Amino acid sequence: MQTIDSLGYKVYFDDTLKSLESYIAKKGYSQILIFVDRNTNDHCLPVLQAALPNLLDYDIIEIDPGEENKNIDFCIGVWKTMLDFGADRKALMINLGGGVVTDMGGFAASTFKRGIDFVQIPTTLLSQVDASVGGKTGIDLDNVKNIIGTFTQPQAVFISSAFLDTLDQRQLTSGFAEIIKHGLIQDKDLYNTCKQIDTTKVSTEIVYRSVEIKNKVIVSDPTEQGLRKILNFGHTIGHAVEGYSLLHDSNPLLHGEAIAIGMICEAWLSHKHTGLTESELKDITQTFLSRYDRYAFGTEIYGELIELMKNDKKNEEGKIGFALLKEIGNATYNVFISEDDIKSALDYYLESCIE
Amino acid sequence: MQTIDSLGYKVYFDDTLKSLESYIAKKGYSQILIFVDRNTNDHCLPVLQAALPNLLDYDIIEIDPGEENKNIDFCIGVWKTMLDFGADRKALMINLGGGVVTDMGGFAASTFKRGIDFVQIPTTLLSQVDASVGGKTGIDLDNVKNIIGTFTQPQAVFISSAFLDTLDQRQLTSGFAEIIKHGLIQDKDLYNTCKQIDTTKVSTEIVYRSVEIKNKVIVSDPTEQGLRKILNFGHTIGHAVEGYSLLHDSNPLLHGEAIAIGMICEAWLSHKHTGLTESELKDITQTFLSRYDRYAFGTEIYGELIELMKNDKKNEEGKIGFALLKEIGNATYNVFISEDDIKSALDYYLESCIE
Structure with missing residues (x-):
């Protein structure tokens, strides 16, 4: 499969995590932030770490999993954690997770210090086929879905089937x-x-x-x-x-x-x-x-x-x-x-x- | 004085409020939201109303004045009010006020439903010379200034000396x-x-x-x-x-x-x-x-x-x-x-x- 060209960035399918490694090596980021939820921290981050043995220095921002947490209160928590980590404008945010992580992480990154770079590693079937292209970031407010957000394109998207093995049947069917x-x-x-x-x-x-x-x-x-x-x-x-x-x-x-x-x-x-x-x-x-x-x-x-x-x-x-x-x-x-x-x-x- | 061409939009200085009137008439906005603080509601909105007698149908969003209110809590209040007013993507937000109103109003508009049109009417000397061009929107978080925001250009900026008459000496000196x-x-x-x-x-x-x-x-x-x-x-x-x-x-x-x-x-x-x-x-x-x-x-x-x-x-x-x-x-x-x-x-x- 070929790489797909989207709005100024590429979606990688083959040798995905190697592509991520060379992407990071090429850019001179001051800092790497990896944004996860508890599930992807447990099940997907080890996959990423195994594939990128040279990625040693990063900070982790973790939220509780679940669509009900894709709201402004959690987003404020993410922003404050970015501040606590001293993230500057040359930091990279890697969003490793399903749509909650990629949507909220994209929004947090696109609005922190008026925008820092972010890449998406969608780990659920749903986020691979839905949230991976399009540049929509967003959070819910008062249970209105994605009502607050931006159109901001990621720097790149990395789709790997390795993560689908971490999903249960219900999540696969949902994404389908x-x-x-x-x-x-x-x-x-x-x-x-x-x-x-x-x-x-x-x-x-x-x-x-x-x-x-x-x-x-x-x-x-x-x-x-x-x-x-x-x-x-x-x-x-x-x-x-x-x-x-x-x-x-x-x-x-x-x-x-x-x-x-x-x-x-x-x-x-x-x-x-x-x-x-x-x-x-x-x-x-x-x-x-x-x-x-x-x-x-x-x-x-x-x-x-x-x-x-x-x-x-x-x-x-x-x-x-x-x-x-x-x-x-x-x-x-x-x-x-x-x-x-x-x-x-x-x-x-x-x-x-x-x- | 000529109109200044900025990043895809114009800054009007002459016959400013007439230019605003024809701008609104030209575009088919579904709704007009005017964002003010208590001071500009009292002192500047009447100036605007007098200059635009045909602008009859709009909703007002008001916040307390003061830099200490340019924060995420008040911004959430603004977003919720926009929701309550049923604002859709074809609504226009008119930010009528100083930097707090133009910065926060710009941020609220640029992130509501992933972005609606907004125009700036800076009413303080500071906001006329500082916030009027550049497309910076923003709010403070944990007393860190403008740490959350976007680069989003307004549709137009309208600068009128009529509003400077509403300022006290301290504000004029600050803007200077x-x-x-x-x-x-x-x-x-x-x-x-x-x-x-x-x-x-x-x-x-x-x-x-x-x-x-x-x-x-x-x-x-x-x-x-x-x-x-x-x-x-x-x-x-x-x-x-x-x-x-x-x-x-x-x-x-x-x-x-x-x-x-x-x-x-x-x-x-x-x-x-x-x-x-x-x-x-x-x-x-x-x-x-x-x-x-x-x-x-x-x-x-x-x-x-x-x-x-x-x-x-x-x-x-x-x-x-x-x-x-x-x-x-x-x-x-x-x-x-x-x-x-x-x-x-x-x-x-x-x-x-x-x-």
């Missing part, structure tokens, strides 16, 4: 939802391939194809003025379900699990509004329901979900905006949908679960 | 320190002019000349990789004194007052290290001491001041970096100075005060 999404919005072949794949054995080739699709979209529209919005398929409703679950569940949904629900609902909206056929809708519904557990909720939470959707960044002038499918492999964006239709889409999910 | 600084680092004529000016009557011409100098420097080095650092003359020690005063004084020093102290100390360092003559040092010392009250402190606070300096963004690899003068009108940067010399520079200030 974004790969299916990339197929649905841009590549019917990838979608069909996904339907036949056992998510316990995700190959680097599939990760590569998925990143390639996402990269093509974001390079054409770095700051989400237009086409890039199609990447949000499933995310308007999915983010609301995820925000709701973070707030109310002791064992909240993972991102991909919530997005899978969102994609079922938004496939229904696509059938109603943008030409997706009924058989495609059924196919998509079946694809997700066969892989993801049903999430039980009642109509009494619709109001709260819609309030969460109203804070979505894709909205304009108070209308709730969606990216929807015209057909499998072909998406559109800036489709504004009424609250009644959103409720019907949620109804469709609940009905599909009991069928 | 930055004008003197622009003379010291780049323009001996401006410095000599400044020495003859009564700070109660600062003309728009002087503001224009000062902005022109700063703009020339920042356009050549937008992200402070090199030359732009000369703008920090007086600020390494000045920021530490300001941070100390914010922490310990009930009526803390204003920014320009602290920077005036910093420039006296750093002129002494310039005499010792970069060729400033003794007569120039005396001249600079006299210029500031004749305009700014002495600030009483003892050698027992030197340790705390140096700790504050160690967090300065210009430092590299633990060494404290300075911009210093080679002569009046000519500055250099990346001069790293020992703690002993910094203490001697502070001694020089204290001795000058009692002479």
Whole structure:
């Protein structure tokens, strides 16, 4: 596999950690900060250390794992730790972890002393296919996802399958939802391939194809003025379900699990509004329901979900905006949908679960 | 006076508020947010309203005035208010106030939903000559000044002398320190002019000349990789004194007052290290001491001041970096100075005060 060229930086797939080593050796950083959560500190940092025996001098910043910690309070803690370590503008931050680490670490780095260099080493399947390209950094505020953030490109991204071995099945399946999404919005072949794949054995080739699709979209529209919005398929409703679950569940949904629900609902909206056929809708519904557990909720939470959707960044002038499918492999964006239709889409999910 | 072209945007001086009106009319913003502090809400917003009778529909975000409030807690309050107002990505934020409002408002806007448009209407002399160009946004953390922020350019800057009439003498004198600084680092004529000016009557011409100098420097080095650092003359020690005063004084020093102290100390360092003559040092010392009250402190606070300096963004690899003068009108940067010399520079200030 080749290196993928993104917005001024490269995504490495082959000999990844060797590439990281030569990257660091080439640049004269004053200091290396490695940002991890407790899980990646335990399971991924040893992999990194084994691969980079010459990387001896670094400081570790650790946060508690979990999406519920991707908030401003933890971010303040990260900034203060950077201050305590005496990080200057020539420090490098290595974000080693899933989306929480890469999103928050990217935000902390992009705003510390008005911006220091950072590289991303996404360690979950989700972050490898989703957070690895695009330059979105962010944290949540008041349970509104990624509401505070920047568009800042990393210096480089290093994707290694070595880290996927550290994941449990639930995390792999969660990440797989974004790969299916990339197929649905841009590549019917990838979608069909996904339907036949056992998510316990995700190959680097599939990760590569998925990143390639996402990269093509974001390079054409770095700051989400237009086409890039199609990447949000499933995310308007999915983010609301995820925000709701973070707030109310002791064992909240993972991102991909919530997005899978969102994609079922938004496939229904696509059938109603943008030409997706009924058989495609059924196919998509079946694809997700066969892989993801049903999430039980009642109509009494619709109001709260819609309030969460109203804070979505894709909205304009108070209308709730969606990216929807015209057909499998072909998406559109800036489709504004009424609250009644959103409720019907949620109804469709609940009905599909009991069928 | 002509409009000044900065990094992709214009700074308006003539018919300023009319220019703002036509700017807003031209763009199709979904919403207007006006960010003020209590003082500018009382004294400057009426000026704006009188000049823009057609601007009827906007939301006001207000913070308490004062540098001590330019921190992350207040910034979170601003973000939450933006959320409450339902601001979307096509909203415009108008920052109407001094440096606290323009710096924090710029930061809040540049990070809300990964960035919305903002324009600056600096209302103090200091912010007109200092914060108006350069694209620096920022807030303080743990009394470290501007440690969190971004480089984000506003859409436009509107400078109007109408707002200077709302200032008291102390604020005008504070802002004047930055004008003197622009003379010291780049323009001996401006410095000599400044020495003859009564700070109660600062003309728009002087503001224009000062902005022109700063703009020339920042356009050549937008992200402070090199030359732009000369703008920090007086600020390494000045920021530490300001941070100390914010922490310990009930009526803390204003920014320009602290920077005036910093420039006296750093002129002494310039005499010792970069060729400033003794007569120039005396001249600079006299210029500031004749305009700014002495600030009483003892050698027992030197340790705390140096700790504050160690967090300065210009430092590299633990060494404290300075911009210093080679002569009046000519500055250099990346001069790293020992703690002993910094203490001697502070001694020089204290001795000058009692002479």
